[in-house]
Amino acid sequence: MAKRCRVCNGAAQIKRPKTGDIMCKECFYYAFEEEIHHTVLAGKLFTAGETVAIGASGGKDSTVLAHVMTVLNERHNYGLNLILLSVDEGITGYRDDSLETVKINQQEYGLPLKIVSYQELYGWTMDSIVQQIGLKNNCTYCGVFRRQALDRGAMLLKVDKIVTGHNADDIAETVIMNVLRGDIARLRRCTAVTTGTDGALPRCKPFKYTYEKDIVMYAFHKNLTYFSTECIYSPNAYRGFARAYIKDLERIQPSAIIDIIHSGESLCVKKDVRMPVQTTCSRCGYISSNELCKACVMLEGLNKGRPRLGIGKTHKERRLFNEELARQAAEAAATNCNETTTTTTTTTTFTNSKVCCGGKGACGSMGGSGQAPEMCGSNLQSKSESDCVGSVSPSGGGGVAECANSLKKVRIGVPTAKPNLLEF
Amino acid sequence: MCSVQEEAIPQQLNQLTGKLQCVKCRRDVPVVVTRVNDAFCQDCFLVYAVHKFRSAIGKSKVIVPKEHVLVAYSGGPASSALLHFLQEGKKEGKLRFTVTVVHIDELALVSVSDKERQEKVQEVVEIVQQRGFPLLLTSLECAMDMVKPEAGESSQAPEMCKEVTSEKEVDALANPDKGDKLKKLLDSLPSISAKEEFIRVLRNQVLLGVARERGFTKVVVGDTATALSVRIMTDMAKGKGSQVSFDTTIGDKRYGDVMVVRPIRDLNMKEVEAYNRLQNVESISIPHIADQWHKSNSIEQLTAHFIHGLQENFPSTVPNIVRTSDKLGHQDIESLPEKCSLCESPLDTDVGEASALRAVEVCERLLQKDGASRSQSQAAQSSDCTQHDRVAADNMKASLCYGCRLTVKGLRDVSLLPTHVVQKSQSRCLSRDEMRAQISEFLLDDENGDTPNS
Numbered sequence A: 001m002a003k004r005c006r007v008c009n010g011a012a013q014i015k016r017p018k019t020g021d022i023m024c025k026e027c028f029y030y031a032f033e034e035e036i037h038h039t040v041l042a043g044k045l046f047t048a049g050e051t052v053a054i055g056a057s058g059g060k061d062s063t064v065l066a067h068v069m070t071v072l073n074e075r076h077n078y079g080l081n082l083i084l085l086s087v088d089e090g091i092t093g094y095r096d097d098s099l100e101t102v103k104i105n106q107q108e109y110g111l112p113l114k115i116v117s118y119q120e121l122y123g124w125t126m127d128s129i130v131q132q133i134g135l136k137n138n139c140t141y142c143g144v145f146r147r148q149a150l151d152r153g154a155m156l157l158k159v160d161k162i163v164t165g166h167n168a169d170d171i172a173e174t175v176i177m178n179v180l181r182g183d184i185a186r187l188r189r190c191t192a193v194t195t196g197t198d199g200a201l202p203r204c205k206p207f208k209y210t211y212e213k214d215i216v217m218y219a220f221h222k223n224l225t226y227f228s229t230e231c232i233y234s235p236n237a238y239r240g241f242a243r244a245y246i247k248d249l250e251r252i253q254p255s256a257i258i259d260i261i262h263s264g265e266s267l268c269v270k271k272d273v274r275m276p277v278q279t280t281c282s283r284c285g286y287i288s289s290n291e292l293c294k295a296c297v298m299l300e301g302l303n304k305g306r307p308r309l310g311i312g313k314t315h316k317e318r319r320l321f322n323e324e325l326a327r328q329a330a331e332a333a334a335t336n337c338n339e340t341t342t343t344t345t346t347t348t349t350f351t352n353s354k355v356c357c358g359g360k361g362a363c364g365s366m367g368g369s370g371q372a373p374e375m376c377g378s379n380l381q382s383k384s385e386s387d388c389v390g391s392v393s394p395s396g397g398g399g400v401a402e403c404a405n406s407l408k409k410v411r412i413g414v415p416t417a418k419p420n421l422l423e424f
Numbered sequence B: 001m002c003s004v005q006e007e008a009i010p011q012q013l014n015q016l017t018g019k020l021q022c023v024k025c026r027r028d029v030p031v032v033v034t035r036v037n038d039a040f041c042q043d044c045f046l047v048y049a050v051h052k053f054r055s056a057i058g059k060s061k062v063i064v065p066k067e068h069v070l071v072a073y074s075g076g077p078a079s080s081a082l083l084h085f086l087q088e089g090k091k092e093g094k095l096r097f098t099v100t101v102v103h104i105d106e107l108a109l110v111s112v113s114d115k116e117r118q119e120k121v122q123e124v125v126e127i128v129q130q131r132g133f134p135l136l137l138t139s140l141e142c143a144m145d146m147v148k149p150e151a152g153e154s155s156q157a158p159e160m161c162k163e164v165t166s167e168k169e170v171d172a173l174a175n176p177d178k179g180d181k182l183k184k185l186l187d188s189l190p191s192i193s194a195k196e197e198f199i200r201v202l203r204n205q206v207l208l209g210v211a212r213e214r215g216f217t218k219v220v221v222g223d224t225a226t227a228l229s230v231r232i233m234t235d236m237a238k239g240k241g242s243q244v245s246f247d248t249t250i251g252d253k254r255y256g257d258v259m260v261v262r263p264i265r266d267l268n269m270k271e272v273e274a275y276n277r278l279q280n281v282e283s284i285s286i287p288h289i290a291d292q293w294h295k296s297n298s299i300e301q302l303t304a305h306f307i308h309g310l311q312e313n314f315p316s317t318v319p320n321i322v323r324t325s326d327k328l329g330h331q332d333i334e335s336l337p338e339k340c341s342l343c344e345s346p347l348d349t350d351v352g353e354a355s356a357l358r359a360v361e362v363c364e365r366l367l368q369k370d371g372a373s374r375s376q377s378q379a380a381q382s383s384d385c386t387q388h389d390r391v392a393a394d395n396m397k398a399s400l401c402y403g404c405r406l407t408v409k410g411l412r413d414v415s416l417l418p419t420h421v422v423q424k425s426q427s428r429c430l431s432r433d434e435m436r437a438q439i440s441e442f443l444l445d446d447e448n449g450d451t452p453n454s
């Protein structure tokens, strides 16, 4: 006896992984897409007329995301300009197939595609990084660089928003991981459907409530071309534990993933808990909770031939590096504060911080491929920038935000930056 | 419940003994390795453990001097250590509050004879008397019916607990009727996970019930850091994120009238077991229904297994998790939020459209989209009785928090739930009906057949 679809009563072809319901393909597609539509509407993810970059890795999540975004944009008249954005890490052979996949997707959906390379963004390919540091910590590099690469690439394209294929499973894992690590700041952030609204380019997760197994089911039956882009190196150990734990939970309680997300959403942080001040990297302008963002610290290490910098928070080398930086900056400040900061230096610096500032539409002139790596590399220590860093570093973390403020003031063209700097 | 391997400590000590001195006095041979891998000699460790207990009470100021508190004693290692701490404090004249112990007998859930049941309870009585504290006995099934007598009505409701003044008085506390009711309910809950959560909630309800009946405003429990880290993760896994803070803080104020106090939350299970060994503190092993469950079926046991495994490899696991919960807050209790009719936690279901809860509802709605008319006609055909049941189930669901909804999901007949819970859920919808009645003339209802013109 043929099974019947529980929605339309037609011939059923599949058992939906998320709910266990017997359905026909069409009803499954519709339910799958409309749930995502609800997430988009309820989370007020987009406004008509926006340009949205879809982070496209060629993997299943982003391939299905590109497909569903195209479908929903038409069906519900979102009025969005969709762009595919891919990152080429520069690993010989590794990306060739997945980038091919993205190119196929581009043709299928008729979406513009932009590929940005690590070489272009950082001045280093992953291959050249591995050459210098060996295989041991390259995942740390790749992870940090990849996280920023999408934002930096998106800013090149001057888009309004990025959408990523993070699904419910990913988010539940992240919640568990952050509880295990006691990382309250990330714990609070990780369940937000849109992140980076303050200053940085907003990132949305339309798949926030979509199960990975449903995504696979959808991709499989729709015959979507995707490429398995599992990192060839071992993933983060803690994430592995969290993933295994959730898989076990799901066997007991099929709704475990959504239950965990509900838990994550209903947490609130005590008022008196000090959260790390989210500020911008003093070198590249990317959002960061430290003076320098992790990518800049890592690049500094690479460029100076000390690649262990930035791996592990309290690593001795990093501490030494910070001290060195503070000393350099203090020296620079000492000479600089008494001089008149020339307008040219100021402008150069702030143009640069504009480039990576994360401010929506603020990034004007990030054009040439040579510029970005330079900016994040070691040699761009323009005077007024170090001036600023130097003046605040003795007072600790709290000062950084002020530093960023004075930067901002200059950026929007208030000419009185100098007295501000002198007050320290 | 926490199965910390006994042999782990001696093993580590073998490596340490002879090589190191106690980190504190730098003189004596260490006998205990605490979580931070500090090796303590016996004296220094005991000082350390007692200090952890006393400073938790002292610093938090949750217990006021001369207060009379209720201390929950299960017979397990943690609460046995707790009683010992209290006894020592009392001996030294440093205990500034008075203590009454309460024990919840949970043997109704296990197939033991009345005689065995009495013997186990007898063991509890002996230990508590040794410690020199008065004891109240109660049982888990008591919480199946905690309907408060109406004001003015002569108190016909059976007492929640009774004093044990001499050893002979330990006659069966068992209340066969309620015990059967409890067993029937547990049998109807479809999963181990639901059963374990229900038992936990019920245990809490008994403690609150006894405290309220006897006029206590503080209930002291023996949750260790290890147990709390398991609790935190279990809460997260079961959709009870909003309760993590309540479930783990030193002074849990969610109930308003009764506060739950956790004075040994800074000690982990290994430390408690070391304390018990060094002080010859006895604990009792009482058969429990959970013993029969396999860890792959119980979220709590799975979580405990997961955390103990991590803890072995990463000793900062338990402190990290507890630290997470220390930074978490909760809903404002002062604003008197509506509470779950089962667990009495503030409801966490009043969430916006962009939420996991709504996403689940949307998922269900989409499945029913075409089938809606069909199921409506089915409902119309079905008898009034099932209609009534469905309304009762909907009302019950609306009165529960997210986690408790999960617990009773799959329970066919919600009237099996404790009487006071059913009453609460009904009174909640009654008050909604009353509201509707009050404004009825302003409600425009097309289907109202008795309009003057019809």
Ligand SMILES: [Zn+2]
Residues within 6 Å of the ligand: A005, A006, A007, A008, A009, A010, A023, A024, A025, A026, A027, A028
């Ligand atoms: Zn169908």
Ligand SMILES: [Zn+2]
Residues within 6 Å of the ligand: A281, A282, A283, A284, A285, A286, A292, A293, A294, A295, A296, A376
């Ligand atoms: Zn940077």
Ligand SMILES: [Zn+2]
Residues within 6 Å of the ligand: B022, B023, B024, B025, B026, B027, B028, B040, B041, B042, B043, B044, B045
């Ligand atoms: Zn010592």
Ligand SMILES: [Zn+2]
Residues within 6 Å of the ligand: B340, B341, B342, B343, B344, B345, B400, B401, B402, B403, B404, B405
């Ligand atoms: Zn509840």
